Amino acid sequence: MGKGTDRLISLTEAEQLPVHEVQDLYRRYVNQSQVRLMTSFGFGHDLVDRAEGAFLYTRDGRRILDLTGGVGVLNHGHNHPRILAARRRFQQEQRMEVHKTYFSPYLAALGHNLAQILPGDLNMSFLPNSGAEAVEGAVKLAFKYHGGRRGRILRADISFHGKLLGSGGLTGGAQNHFAFPTIPGIGTFRYDDLESVRTAVADLRRGNGRSDVYAIIVEPFSASTMQWCSEEFLRGLRDLCTAEDIVLIFDEIYTGWGKTGTMFYFTRYPDLVPDVVTTSKSFGGGKSSISAFVAREPVFRRAYDNMTDAMLQSTSTTYYGFGEETATAIEAVAVAVEDDFPGRARALERVLAPGLQRLRKAYPDLVADVRGAGALFGVFLSGGPRVLDVLGKLPVPKVAKDPLLRTKIITSAVVNALYRDHGIYTYYTLNGRSPLVVSPPLVAEPADAERFLEALDATLAEGMTRLLTRFVRERVSTLW
Numbered sequence: 001m002g003k004g005t006d007r008l009i010s011l012t013e014a015e016q017l018p019v020h021e022v023q024d025l026y027r028r029y030v031n032q033s034q035v036r037l038m039t040s041f042g043f044g045h046d047l048v049d050r051a052e053g054a055f056l057y058t059r060d061g062r063r064i065l066d067l068t069g070g071v072g073v074l075n076h077g078h079n080h081p082r083i084l085a086a087r088r089r090f091q092q093e094q095r096m097e098v099h100k101t102y103f104s105p106y107l108a109a110l111g112h113n114l115a116q117i118l119p120g121d122l123n124m125s126f127l128p129n130s131g132a133e134a135v136e137g138a139v140k141l142a143f144k145y146h147g148g149r150r151g152r153i154l155r156a157d158i159s160f161h162g163k164l165l166g167s168g169g170l171t172g173g174a175q176n177h178f179a180f181p182t183i184p185g186i187g188t189f190r191y192d193d194l195e196s197v198r199t200a201v202a203d204l205r206r207g208n209g210r211s212d213v214y215a216i217i218v219e220p221f222s223a224s225t226m227q228w229c230s231e232e233f234l235r236g237l238r239d240l241c242t243a244e245d246i247v248l249i250f251d252e253i254y255t256g257w258g259k260t261g262t263m264f265y266f267t268r269y270p271d272l273v274p275d276v277v278t279t280s281k282s283f284g285g286g287k288s289s290i291s292a293f294v295a296r297e298p299v300f301r302r303a304y305d306n307m308t309d310a311m312l313q314s315t316s317t318t319y320y321g322f323g324e325e326t327a328t329a330i331e332a333v334a335v336a337v338e339d340d341f342p343g344r345a346r347a348l349e350r351v352l353a354p355g356l357q358r359l360r361k362a363y364p365d366l367v368a369d370v371r372g373a374g375a376l377f378g379v380f381l382s383g384g385p386r387v388l389d390v391l392g393k394l395p396v397p398k399v400a401k402d403p404l405l406r407t408k409i410i411t412s413a414v415v416n417a418l419y420r421d422h423g424i425y426t427y428y429t430l431n432g433r434s435p436l437v438v439s440p441p442l443v444a445e446p447a448d449a450e451r452f453l454e455a456l457d458a459t460l461a462e463g464m465t466r467l468l469t470r471f472v473r474e475r476v477s478t479l480w
Helices: 011-015 019-029 032-038 081-092 105-117 131-145 165-169 194-203 231-244 297-304 310-314 323-338 341-362 386-393 405-422 446-461 464-474
Strands: 048-052 055-058 063-066 122-126 152-156 186-189 213-218 247-251 276-279 292-296 367-373 376-381 436-438
Touching (some): 019 032, 063 446, 081 323, 105 122, 105 323, 122 297, 131 152, 131 165, 131 213, 131 276, 131 292, 186 194, 194 213, 194 231, 213 231, 231 247, 292 297, 341 376, 405 436, 405 446, 405 464
Parallel strands (some): 152 186, 213 247, 247 276
Antiparallel strands (some): 055 063, 122 292, 367 376, 376 436
């Protein structure tokens, strides 16, 4: 028996909950440690009333410039009018959602559009819901392509491909700090190091000299570490996989749809075609939970193009080709093409790249490095008083063992000051060297990037000791 329907919270009541009650419900029914973490920052004490374009509007009347880009989801910004109109049209006309024994015109059209945008014979699409599902579907396809006769897959040492059991095992970065059970046969190579890949492949030959590697998966641009693969590496990887009949998978889940200045990062290099590419996040226009993995025709046809296995792929998720989601993605792709999202990213880069380098030179003790492309940059912060060294000696095992604790606290102090003092929302990654991420949506204007640079300049000018003193006094005690 349930606890009583009289205790249910209605939609109207949910929309009127004050922030302290929302936090309490999180503690009781979601995760109290999540509340402790989120309330370490100013945004953990606000509720957003509405969102539009590159801006958030809080309950207390603040207008916040959102430079998180929804962690890759919001290339189109919040509530893009064309995305909203497409979804309203679908609902008002009472279109059918999902039924696997009817053909979907939306799925058919979206598959066609993906094939038109992607290079070569990347023509065969499958449309699950999340990026992690797309990764696991791509890996499953690669394994099936070889008929289960090969047993190894290689991924980079800094990789991030998701947090499910399979995709989590393929994640080699710091975010995957707990050893869950995963798919067998995962090997590792050094990111952007072709010789490392060649060595790994050679080491995995069978006694008959044939390769046991069925797939290699890599992010051409690693959004969680702000590193990227050279053209030489990517082309060398393509040649190696062709020679060894290894399925090459490019993960463009974060960087797709214009984020780094080309429609996909790898498409800046002519005639470079992986066997499978994955996409998600902004593919859904900021409103739709949809992803895709798109395969070259020969790879797809060997794996699934027969009467026995055709449904092995298409029935692997209940929400495959969900109607409103695919309709939304059709419009999201159209907006990215028609509004030239790659060009908009390059326009933002023309402001951010030199501006961040100026700040690096102005504050050499605070800004260790700046890296990025298009509308995706990482600011690597350093410095801080010696008292931070004491944190590594605290009798709290998880805290003391984190080699990036100093960096995370310094970056958190800057994130917090940008939000509280300047109304600018940023974040930092948990992978790599934990940079502060500057990731404006592609509907943002160069003037928005200029505003951020001015705010970061003013923040750094306060000095790290002052920023940290304020942050530690107000917030850091809630972490433990």
